[in-house]
Every structure is written in structure tokens, then in C-alpha cells.
Amino acid sequence: MSENGQELISSSSEPNRPDRAEALRQAVVEGLRYTHSRLNANTSKTLEASSFLYALIELLEEKGLLSVAELDQRKRIVGERLVAQYRQSGNGLIVQDPECDKYNFSETVEFDCAERVHLCRAACCRLPFALSRQDVREGVVHWELGQPYLIEQRQDGYCNHLDRCTWGCTIYHQRPVPCLAFDCRQDRRIWLDYENRVINPEINRVDWPACLETKAVHHDP
Numbered sequence: 001m002s003e004n005g006q007e008l009i010s011s012s013s014e015p016n017r018p019d020r021a022e023a024l025r026q027a028v029v030e031g032l033r034y035t036h037s038r039l040n041a042n043t044s045k046t047l048e049a050s051s052f053l054y055a056l057i058e059l060l061e062e063k064g065l066l067s068v069a070e071l072d073q074r075k076r077i078v079g080e081r082l083v084a085q086y087r088q089s090g091n092g093l094i095v096q097d098p099e100c101d102k103y104n105f106s107e108t109v110e111f112d113c114a115e116r117v118h119l120c121r122a123a124c125c126r127l128p129f130a131l132s133r134q135d136v137r138e139g140v141v142h143w144e145l146g147q148p149y150l151i152e153q154r155q156d157g158y159c160n161h162l163d164r165c166t167w168g169c170t171i172y173h174q175r176p177v178p179c180l181a182f183d184c185r186q187d188r189r190i191w192l193d194y195e196n197r198v199i200n201p202e203i204n205r206v207d208w209p210a211c212l213e214t215k216a217v218h219h220d221p
């Protein structure tokens, strides 16, 4: 297409960058406004419910119908039960625990990735894991908006940050601790026999993106 043709298309069908940035900003502002109003409404309801509950406990104690020690003991048991239910529901935030500083992480696993990735097809970059607070604050690693704070994966099942054509990690120097620490050698989901290069045949049953089938391999950038 001619240079002029490109100019025509870009000026007629694409909004310019400042417009797009402003539209994006407005969308974020609307989203934040909604989140803040929900938060405010939920806080009011929580305060109201807490007032009723504390008033009820005080009355029951005054009338000698319960003791605070008994109540504390029961509260701990019920609290543990509710936390377990909440975790099972998948609604809570998921973060790395315990958390390590990735820039001072001393247990990075190094092995001959580049020699083997044509067999394993970067299967490790399809495993889901939780980010750390450090990753989230830093804002480089993308997380699943619908499931905070799991690493973002695309529809093909791979991490968003994997270069589909070179097998390289596009955020290599900021990659999270699970990427630094993961050792696939004993992981039977990937290798049936690492030393003898026997891959688990299950990983070949996946529909791989076309460019991953043919390109040369290197897992580092």
C-alpha cells in the first residue's frame, strides 16, 4: 500500500493517540468510581451489621446468657471455618506466600532450557501461579483481572509474557519468583525422564500456536 494510502487510513479510521489515551483514562475513572461507590456502600452495611452484633453481645452478656471467653473461643472456630470456605470459593485474592524479593532471590534454577525447549515447548510457561505483592506493585507482570493475582494467561494457555515465536520471556529480568525457581526436571507433567529427554506425551496433545511449531528455540531473550 502506498505511503499516502497509509496516511489516509490512519487519519480516517484510527483515533489519534491523545484521544485514545483520554478515552482510556475516562474508562479507568468510571471503573474506579464504580468500585469506590460499591466499597462505600459495603462499608456502611458492614458498620450497621457490626453495631447490631456488638449491641446484641453486650445485652446477652449483661443478662448472663453468654460469657465473653466462651464467645471468643467459638469465634475462633467459626472464623477458621469461614476462611476455609472463602478460600475454596476462589473469590479471595491469591498472592505468593511466603513472599521473596525477586531481585535478591538466590535460588534461581539454571539448566539447558535452550537445548530442550523444542521438546517441552515451554510447558512451564503454561502453569498458573500467584504473583507476589512486589510483582503487583511493580506493575510489569500482568495478572488475570478476573482472578487476582494469578499470572495472566491467554486463550492458548500460555503466559501473556511468552513470545509465541521465539519462546523468549519478554519480561525476563522482571520475571516472578516461580519462574526463577521452577525446576521442571522432576515434574512428571513435563518430563517422564529428563536425563533421557523423554517428554510426557500429554503435552503434545495441545493445539500449539502455528509459529511455535516451526521457529528456532531459545527460552531466554
Ligand code: SF4
Binding pocket: 124, 125, 126, 159, 160, 161, 162, 163, 168, 169, 170, 171, 172, 175, 176, 179
Ligand atoms: S513470566 Fe516469563 S518465564 Fe514466567 S511464565 Fe511468563 S513467559 Fe514464562
